[in-house]
Amino acid sequence: MNIETKKSDLLATYYFRHATKEFNPTRKISDEDFRFILEAGRLSPSSGGNEPWKFVIVQSSEFRNELAPLVSGAIRSLPTSSHFVIILARKGLTYDSSYILEQQTLIKGMPLEVFKSMQQAYAQFYDDLHLDTERTLLDWSSKQTYLAMGNMMTAAAHIGIDSCPIEGFEMDAVNELLEKKGLLENGQFGLSVMTAFGYRSKEPARAKSRRPLEDIIQFV
Template structure:
């Protein structure tokens, strides 16, 4: 394994990636490549391995037209992106929720008696993080969806695919639209963030700029 070559490749992907505001609508991501991008989201880390997310891939032109007036941050990317992903965050993920029980015992294979013996530890963990309201629980889940989004954007950049994270949207109105379309389950999910994927229509006007390392890193 050539570690230096790998480091060069990874950094090259980060330098390639930029917030692509407009995509070339004639270029489409292959099914195989987009499954790869989604897989990196699925395999992303989450607190306790809870996977508090859902990825809604909006490919319907009609759906995109309905969404457009509600997403000011995607005026150019929504109609031109090859793939447009709405990332939802799971709501109500309490220490004793039925979802957590299912996730730990059925997905991760934890014996039920072990789960029961750890309930107090889970309760303490939630208390330490002040996860004591619906809003706090949703915010906690939403934070974790950004891990998946970041991994998907980096994976896309590795294979020459552009992306753009999007937060400019009308939260309540988009949630209402998603609910109308039956995409939020039984009030199980709420909107977290959006991401557009495709191939850039234009090259960036300038090179990537960041603060120098010594401004943002402190060893203690």
């Protein structure tokens, strides 16, 4: 496949994708296709390669019913989607946390002495970004989950599967529900965003619209 075909195929994927508010409840995503979508999330970039996320796939009808009154932004998508994903962000990722140590040395293969030698640089990075409170650390992790979500939605669209990102939810109440079910791993995670996946019940009413490229770019 030549580069022009690759570009054309990818742009077609972006034109196909739209925020699907209601799905066809009779069509289900195959296990193979959904694993492909999850793999796109797993392979997504993150600051320092620290992968500060967890994907909770809500397939239980009982769990969905409990979630429904707390998720105003998914009134139609939650009950009709084939797969509903809650994306959690890892909390407390200080540069000297045990998770960062494990991630950098065991997962990424950085020699321990190299990791230790970089502590001052890590400390400066955190200071520059004002990553000094529980809230700023969670916000930093949460920003990165959106990279994974975007890649998952693009991967889905690339194989003809629809999606919808969801931010309309009661943060505290959903966190309480997730904690009750043991999904936050004793406070290690917090709710970031949700995404519904499935097949559209009807075609979009309008063609995709965006500002012209000239309105949003500036070369300096």
